[in-house]
Amino acid sequence: MTASSPQVWLPAQFTHLADLPPDLNYARWDGRSAFPSDPAAVEFYAPPLTKDIDVISKPLAGMTRLRAVQALSSGTDELRVELDRLQRPVTLCDARGVPARSTAELALTLILASLRGIPESLSAQERGLWSPRTYQTLYERSVLIVGYGAVGSALEELLAPFGCVVIRVASHDRNSGRGPVHSVARLPRLVTDADIVVLSTPLTPKTRQLFDAGLLARMKDGALLVNVSRGAVVDTDALLKETHGGRLRAALDVTDPEPLPSGHPLWATPGVLITPHIGAFTPSLWPRLEALIRRQLTRFAAGEELENIVPR
The missing domain is CATH 3.40.50.720 (NAD(P)-binding Rossmann-like Domain)
Structure with a gap:
């Protein structure tokens, strides 16, 4: 040298x-x-x-x-x-x-925490309340993975023991070792039947606010939106409208804006679970x-x- x-x-x-x-x-x-x-x-x-x-x-x-x-x-x-x-x-x-497995692990954590009411249980614990309820299960639910790359593939592996029906979406139609991967153009039809939608797509001009008011409105009542990609893939104002009344739920490791400022309505919206962009950060x-x-x-x-x- x-x-x-x-x-x-x-x-x-x-x-x-x-x-x-x-x-x-x-x-x-x-x-x-x-x-x-x-x-x-x-x-x-x-x-x-x-x-x-x-x-x-x-x-x-x-x-x-x-x-x-x-x-x-x-x-x-x-x-x-x-x-x-x-x-x-x-x-x-x-x-x-590089961070695919740890991000997929967090996506699974967010799904399970949201479905099994962990935020509600923690809130009750802080108040010293014994408040049993019946929550939903992940077993045999339909999971739509939008952005079927390294994270999406790793998430499908983690979902296998739960017997989920996994629908894969990427930029173009193709085949994977596990089954068909659908084009993003098919999303308006595919989101209507999904119990859980997981976003793991890169943020590009084409995916910015991909989940806008129109696409969110097509999601089934009670569906869960999980975002471990980038906050701007989702229209935040449109998501707030859908979650505020309880029609949709959300689990977000990323937000738009980010960092999410104190006092932002997402913090206080029922049915919304937020982690501070920690998906990749493990030892x-x-x-x-x-x-x-x-x-x-x-x-x-x-x-x-x-x-x-x-x-x-």
Whole structure:
């Protein structure tokens, strides 16, 4: 490694530099302190592990030699916008697949908690009330998974013991190893029969507010909407209208806006369960991200095509 070697910025959490390709020049940045080197020399950028796009994008304008960005999340909608402003070719890669199992696990948790009335039981516990009720079950319910990628596939595995009827939806009709995957164009018909609708689709111009007032209105009475993708896939105002009167229920790990501000009506809407975008964040996340970054740097140093390239 020499001073003229390609400069790489890694997240501060990435501490094992000895086993990385030796012909690259590494620096680590935590997103808070001063830049660790001149951004103009950086050719490969793996941002700090944060959801704050202002932190992630802070050095981009000065990275005039930047060739590749490895996002640490599956969703890259905000980062794509920032890179488009550079008006020069930069390869963007996401981390799809890395948090799939943990996100699917949370989706299952949200489904079970909502169906079995866990929020209501916790509220009763806080008040010291013994308040038994009969709640719904997941067994043999119909589950519509919108966005049948790594998360959707992992969720179907978790649903298997419950005997659920799983309907799969992606951008185009295709076949999977488990059965047909339907085009998103079929959603208006498919949502009418689903007991549970799980959103695990990326946020793109085509999926932004995909679940608008019209599509939400087509969901069956008493259905549960679970969102572990991005908040803006759902029209929040339309969802509030459907949940406020109790026609639909919702379990949301993501919201629009996000973070959800104090006093927002979603917080107090009966039948709405909210977690603060924690689907990916388990102890297994960072080792998996490190493994992805190592593979990408090996490819980058060898001049090979990177994994998980995001179309732009």
